[in-house]
Amino acid sequence: MSGNADALKKAAAEAAMQYIEDGTVVGVGTGSTVNFFIDALAERKHDIEGAVSSSEASTERLKSHGIEVLELNSVVEVPIYVDGADEITEHGQMIKGGGGALTREKIIAAVARKFVCVADESKMVGRLGQFPVPVEVIPMARSYVAREIVKLGGDPVWRQGFTTDNGNWILDVHNFDIMEPMKLEAELNNIVGVVTNGLFAQRGADIALIAREDGVQTLK
Numbered sequence: 001m002s003g004n005a006d007a008l009k010k011a012a013a014e015a016a017m018q019y020i021e022d023g024t025v026v027g028v029g030t031g032s033t034v035n036f037f038i039d040a041l042a043e044r045k046h047d048i049e050g051a052v053s054s055s056e057a058s059t060e061r062l063k064s065h066g067i068e069v070l071e072l073n074s075v076v077e078v079p080i081y082v083d084g085a086d087e088i089t090e091h092g093q094m095i096k097g098g099g100g101a102l103t104r105e106k107i108i109a110a111v112a113r114k115f116v117c118v119a120d121e122s123k124m125v126g127r128l129g130q131f132p133v134p135v136e137v138i139p140m141a142r143s144y145v146a147r148e149i150v151k152l153g154g155d156p157v158w159r160q161g162f163t164t165d166n167g168n169w170i171l172d173v174h175n176f177d178i179m180e181p182m183k184l185e186a187e188l189n190n191i192v193g194v195v196t197n198g199l200f201a202q203r204g205a206d207i208a209l210i211a212r213e214d215g216v217q218t219l220k
């Protein structure tokens with residue numbers, strides 16, 4: 001990753017700080033862009049109630065900064081969720097899960113009132129699908145789910161050697177022709193053995209902060 005790409009990620013992540021309100025719980029995603037957000041959040045740690053985290057990795061980083069990490073089950077409201085994306089359209093639909101944290105990310109996104117996506121311009125696409133769609137599966141269902149995915153037109157590849165924070169496995173699905181992201185998201189979720197999939201179309205981002213060379217663009 002070049003220093004310039006990191007600078008763009010940092011700029012997008014820091015722009016999300018304007019949406020953080022004192023006394024509230026902050027939903028925190030996963031990934032290299034979110035890591036910059038966590039670092040920035042550390043400076044506001046005494047102002048917020050705490051964070052809910054989408055991965056063990058983010059939890060560790062939050063705690064290393066002394067930011068309180070709360071159990072999602074003990075929290076009633078998550079006004080804001082900040083996370084990155086592997087691909088995002090101008091309508092806020094995304095592919096996520098490159099880091100394998102898609103299930104917990106989707107859960108917090110579902111709870112959150114507002115989803116703020118932070119990304120550098122390389123993540124913006126006209127149509128989703130260049131990046132393989134991650135699908136989290138119960139391990140014993142891996143082969144069955146892969147066969148069902150082939151029927152849907154995708155080419156699943158097992159992310160070997162990787163286990164999710166939930167103890168499951170990931171199939172990265174290449175070559176999907178994603179004309180209707182919401183429909184495909186539902187079809188994938190309908191396969192028995194699928195925990196969740198990395199299409200965030202039904203619940204996309206409400207705000208996207210896209211860092212470009214000439215500044216951070218806000219898409220709503």
Ligand code: 5RP
Nearest residue numbers: 031032033084097098099101
């Ligand atoms: C992790 C994710 C990340 O948000 C996505 O992979 C983007 O990561 P990065 O900011 O490192 O490019 O969905 O599961």
